[in-house]
Amino acid sequence: MEVVRLRVNGDERVCGVPAHYTLLETLRYGLGLTGSKQGCDKGDCGACTVIVDGRAILSCITPVWEAEGREVRTVEGLANGTETHPVQDEFDLNGAAQCGFCTPGILCSSVALLDGNQSPTREEIRKALAGNLCRCTGYEKIYDAVEAAAARLGP
């Protein structure tokens, strides 16, 4: 066991983990942040996507030590206090989460996109989500939700 210090969703967290833990294992099993999911565990599916220093990355192939000193944001940290992020609300309204297992990762990719581009085109949304596999929706409702969220966030 080694002690790792992480900044997750604005909190400073200290956690004892085996030295060969990934960021995903640390979040899920070390810190109890089970929102981030595991679908393949080797970089193929995007279910484990979290935002590190503003960018969407895959936590299942990130050694936990690489996250030290950086700002980690997970699905649990997207809401602003009691107010959900518009993209979360739009996922709910548009039926963009069916089984919901890809959802945390897709939300993180979407928020990383919207943080840098408040009015993405549908094509830009498609491209931004091209590393997140969803097996339920056919993606159509997900684009609807991200578009609607962008409209709410926009000027």
Place this chain on the structure above:
Amino acid sequence: MNRRNGPRAPRDGLNTIGRPMRKVDGLAKATGRARYTDDIRLPGMLHGKILRSPHPHARIVAIDTSRAEALAGVHAVVTGRDMPTAYGIIPWTPDEYPLCVDKVRYIGDGVAAVAAVDEDTAIAALDLIDVTYEELPAYLDPHEAIATEAGPYIHEPRKPGWNGNVTKVVKLEFGDVDGGLEDADIVVENDYFFEGTTHTPIEPHCAIGLAEGNGKLTVWSATQVPHYLHRELARVLDVDPAKVRVIQPPVGGAFGGKSEPFDLEFCVAKLSMMTGRPVKILYTREEVFYAHRGRHPFHMRYRTGATREGMLTSVDAEIVLDGGAYASFGLVTTYYSGQLLTAPYQMPAYRFHSTRAYTNKPACGPKRGHGSVQPRFAIEVQLDRIAECLSIDPIELRRRNFIGSHTRTVNDLRVTSNGFLECLEEVERASGWKRKYRRLPYGRGVGVAGSTYITGTNYPIYPNEMPQSGVQLQVDRSGRVAVFSGASEIGQGVDSMVAYVVAEELGVPLEHIRVLAGDTDFTPVDLGAYSSRVTFMLGNACIEASRKLKAKVQEAVAEAWEAKPREVLLAGGWAVRAGDTGTSMPLREAFNLAETKFGTLGATGSYNTPKDVHGSYRGATIGASPAYSFTAHVAEVEVDPETGFVTVDKIWIAHDCGRALNPVLVAGQMEGSAYMGFAEAIMEEQIFKSANQGREGLHNAPSLLDYRIPTSLDTPALESLIVESIDPEGPYGAKEAGEGPLHPSIPAIANAIYDAVGVRMDALPFSPPRVWRALQAPDGGRWAPGRAKEVVGVGGSQ
């Protein structure tokens, strides 16, 4: 009749049903709070791992677990001998064990399991289990498996002299098939091959077992059939069923891949019984590919006869199903391969002869559109060929053969509502079919296909006369209504559906309804999330329970108002007197009045199927359903003739779901289905290495990198066109939307490829190398760049 999902006015006097609404679990899923099985951590929990066979077919000579048991941190090791009771989801074909007892039958078959303090220790312990195998010849090809006369068979023959490599043979004939073929003006005959594909839910299977000192056994599992799991756990592990509890947390996708018990569920239970500690097993993605139970590869030959006018005269099918190592649902699949083809077109005569073979590969089973997606591909391409031969527009051809509503099929299935013609009309209109069919430039094309699917099976998997679905309602003094539902939420929205029904019937706002589901200790039995049965069956049960409760509330309020019970309306959170809006009270007060009068308020409802919906021949019950959904697709594709790449630009999906209880969810099911069909059409293949590829029966590449499922950049635009035929027996007229809309994607794309470049793709998937090869063939491409396609009788005139 159609609409994109959007707000709309109440119809048919319904307030909630038919509107776009949030899901009851939408927020939990959008905030990461939904707790899936692997998100659960119990105090003192151990981690289990399963040792798997590296051989496709071998006898287990000996297993020595002593070194593993001696490893520090290991708490228990089990082998097949510890759980020697055979099971199988179909009671007539129990042919598997929680862990292999004498034989392994595919690479990945479970042999032993360990529970240890952590996963690393459990993995290390697997390396210390010594298994001695005696390798046996393996069968990979179903034809070879069937042809063999000696053995060693994959399974012991059930009767001496039988072939132990055959799960099931079904031969059924309706009408005069040979006569119909003889009398036909044209007969089209072709071979088709449907490659195996797998479900690939994003959540890998996971289970946790907890055995307590008092004999209680609890299993949490990502399953779509908690009830069947409950039964099998009790039977195989010899535990009093009343002491077994199955909890089904939210499931991260299933599609049929979690619809029977799996080795991990028995292993966590057994290991917990041995250690007294909770035990969790989470499959790796690789193990999900081995657990499989996905689409069977089908080798099909169809002969289809038609008159000059395009009316079908006779259909004759010969099918070999490649079943993999175990029966799974295979007995049903073998029937479904023929039984579900007899609508939406009238078939005067029909015969099918289907044989399911065992092979040394992971077992095949039910995947979305169980057993009928493969023959549907074949028949819809057959129809396209007939239309072509006769110069009839393929939509018109389908119209002419429409079977109608409130009728019986040639194999004696009762059909009630049928919106297929509207579906054809919708896709024809929305896609601009008449402008496009045979008129797009070389390389672009459109194709059409239709289909039907069951709304639940008429009979449960094990014979019994009890209801197929039950629900219980309970009301407290705050106005909150709790729904105890046995149904399995797997992403399709069933928990929301029951809430919508209760809201509609009792007038309770959605936010006052709690749905408690997926726990066999607290909920009535529902048979599970398979065969598109839940909305129809549980929806009806829920209406029944709600109306019982409503009657009590009406009676109590009527008494207070000195009115007639039927004058008491419940809506929008209020009880209101009909024709006198001044007289009203909040629902909470109404409930309190009812509780005062009747005592604690609750009600149950259940649903069972009508029994007069099928014939009486052997097998007639399989394929029988209380109602059928209907679908039509038009796909538009672009084929790059140089490379063979097929880009599906768009699929128009028209689906008769009976009634859309929530159009957002219905459209979501339609799109997800069309996506999944598209995926099978273009890229997916669950395939295995051959002996000259290093290892016979080894999965080609069990990962999400190499088993390619479509990304956002691959998936076509999908347009849902909801058609409502209002079924007489469905809840508010609803049927199903979760599986039917998958079927036509594949043949519609095949037919569109033909329209684009003039090659027939009769084997799946239509991957670039295959399309390219088809185009390279001497006869590759009926039309060529620059040459006009022959425009056939668009509009139907010959």
Place this chain on the structure above:
Amino acid sequence: MLRLPPFRYHRPGTVEEAISLLARFGEDALPIAGGTDLMPNMKHRLFTPAHVVSLNGIAAMRGIGAVNGPPPASGNGRVSRAADRHLRIGALETLADVSRHPLVRHHLTGLADAAGLVAGPQLRNMGTIGGNVCLDTRCTYYNQTEFWRDALGYCLKKDGTVCHVTRVGRKCVAAHSADTPPNLIALDAMLTLAGPDGTREITAADFFVTDGIWNTRRARDEILTEIRIPIVERRRSAYRKLRQRHSIDFPLLSVAVVADFADDETVAGLAGVVSALGARPRVLAGWGEMAAGERLSGDLIEALAGRAWSQCRPLDNIIVDPEWRRAMVPVYVRRALGEVAGGGGLREGAGE
């Protein structure tokens, strides 16, 4: 879960510290940058280093910028014109940053496209160009779990004695599968390697060897620190990647072309590189002579494509119809050349 094997993690702050760690632990250590190749490979037990040396704390290995003067040692001259400027890309720059950088986009279109076509968005946010250049070779019999490889019976490259692709050969022919190197080779890029004995420069073309087990001339204790690419006026480049899925997919075949044009649009220099065949990207022979002084006409493109076809033979190291992949060589070459001939008009379809 797929677990990582145990290891110790080191985060040096300078190239020197990193090299001394690598030198100290020898065979027991591996460098890691984005980790998008190494982590999956470790989960598959293809590598089980006791020490993992992270390069990510080394600021000197970052940055993208134009530098005056030609790259240190000039390239091997396949492409004609001398450069008086070059672009320096630190090895730790992510593929996302490389693909979006305005200088890269402007001067090195093919490289920008290639970086933008690697894997999916998250992997491009993590994966570095240095890691891409040093990417391990790939093979259907190799990039699999320990269980799978055990059931297979292992292979030459890792733990075994036979090659399942060639069956007879004693050489591994696993496919070079990285997207950026074919472009770097065609662009005459120079790689800087830092090792215990100081730094050395090597052309991208010389960097790769045909041995699929370790397909570069990088010693195990050397680190790729930066890449320098000449900026040449009137040079146009293009990249085409064959893959069955439009994202999250390695190349089944890749084609990079670079052409220098004279003022009258005749070809002054031409280079083509094809990869995802064997362990080393293939520099197409005879192209420069065929094209010199000519316009890139349809006929010339056709002839060049034919020439490429005769030099490229895809293998069964990737289980996708090798005959089809071979037939795609001229098609993809034609498309890439069409793009440079047309002045970069067909920008969208690099993925097909």
